[in-house]
Amino acid sequence: MNRFSDRYALVTGAGSGIGAAIAHGFASEGAFVYVIDMDAEKAQDVAGQIKNAGGEALDIVADVTDGPSVKKAIQKITDHSGKLDIIVNNAGMNVRTDLRHMTDEEWDLVLQVNLVGGARFARDGLDLLRASEHAAIVNLASVMGTRSTRQMSAYSATKAAMASLSRGLAVEYAPYAIRVNYLCPGFVATNLTSRFVRNPFVKDQILARTPMGRFGEPEEIAKAALFLASDDASYMTGSGITVDGGMMAAL
Numbered sequence: 286m287n288r289f290s291d292r293y294a295l296v297t298g299a300g301s302g303i304g305a306a307i308a309h310g311f312a313s314e315g316a317f318v319y320v321i322d323m324d325a326e327k328a329q330d331v332a333g334q335i336k337n338a339g340g341e342a343l344d345i346v347a348d349v350t351d352g353p354s355v356k357k358a359i360q361k362i363t364d365h366s367g368k369l370d371i372i373v374n375n376a377g378m379n380v381r382t383d384l385r386h387m388t389d390e391e392w393d394l395v396l397q398v399n400l401v402g403g404a405r406f407a408r409d410g411l412d413l414l415r416a417s418e419h420a421a422i423v424n425l426a427s428v429m430g431t432r433s434t435r436q437m438s439a440y441s442a443t444k445a446a447m448a449s450l451s452r453g454l455a456v457e458y459a460p461y462a463i464r465v466n467y468l469c470p471g472f473v474a475t476n477l478t479s480r481f482v483r484n485p486f487v488k489d490q491i492l493a494r495t496p497m498g499r500f501g502e503p504e505e506i507a508k509a510a511l512f513l514a515s516d517d518a519s520y521m522t523g524s525g526i527t528v529d530g531g532m533m534a535a536l
């Protein structure tokens with residue numbers, strides 16, 4: 286399949302895990318990929334891997350929590366190609382602590398990375414997306430947006446808000462023919478979840494609650510992101526797809 290030839294896709298947090306898999310997925314189907322991460326080395330690595338595999342990519346360093354940094358990234362894209370068809374707001378993080386120990390700074394960080402950063406890209410990328418005939422935004426929410434576990438309340442709240450933001454933007458951006466959807470992954474083995482995966486007790490608990498009995502692979506989340514970003518999802522906006530090995534279906 287070559288669903289993205291002549292299209293330009295931006296992926297935040299593309300330096301590792303799910304974001305890197307999404308960036309590779311777009312490139313393998315013909316897109317030019319803007320590989321955005323706050324970690325310069327990781328962004329460079331992923332863009333380099335894409336180019337080595339025959340794809341097209343440009344690494345851009347940006348911190349989604351920093352307004353001017355996001356505007357600069359969009360300006361770089363404007364100067365480079367002046368084209369943007371797809372934004373994937375994937376950058377995310379968690380401060381794993383009980384709410385009673387959480388500082389205002391930690392709260393603000395989780396909120397800024399997981400929610401406000403995505404809103405910034407959706408806002409600042411609007412003019413470029415409006416010029417596209419295939420415009421789509423895909424936001425990374427989580428099964429944790431509707432369920433939660435200990436030390437995850439702030440993370441869960443931001444992921445529920447990301448789903449809500451996606452529905453709101455779907456309505457707001459529909460007149461510009463920009464579709465906005467979101468993904469709710471279950472547990473995927475990445476840097477973000479390595480603490481769970483490394484702890485045999487927690488790992489077994491998660492797997493016991495996952496009917497398919499295994500963690501997801503970043504590529505399995507990427508496939509759903511590519512679907513939502515593609516013309517295959519041309520009548521979908523304001524919708525979420527759960528990719529969780531059956532976790533949300535189980536008691």
Ligand SMILES: NC(=O)c1ccc[n+]([C@@H]2O[C@H](COP(=O)([O-])OP(=O)(O)OC[C@H]3O[C@@H](n4cnc5c(N)ncnc54)[C@H](O)[C@@H]3O)[C@@H](O)[C@H]2O)c1
Pocket residue numbers: 297298299300301302303304321322323324327347348349350374375376377378398425426427428469470471472473474475476477478
């Ligand atoms: N891994 C899972 O099980 C899982 C489940 C549900 C949802 N998600 C969501 O998927 C997304 C990707 O998660 P992952 O597991 O691949 O995480 P990861 O930690 O492997 O990758 C996150 C990337 O985001 C980048 N990043 C973090 N803060 C940033 C900032 N301020 N500005 C720019 N880049 C920043 C990091 O440098 C890193 O490269 C996140 O939104 C996460 O909440 C993950």
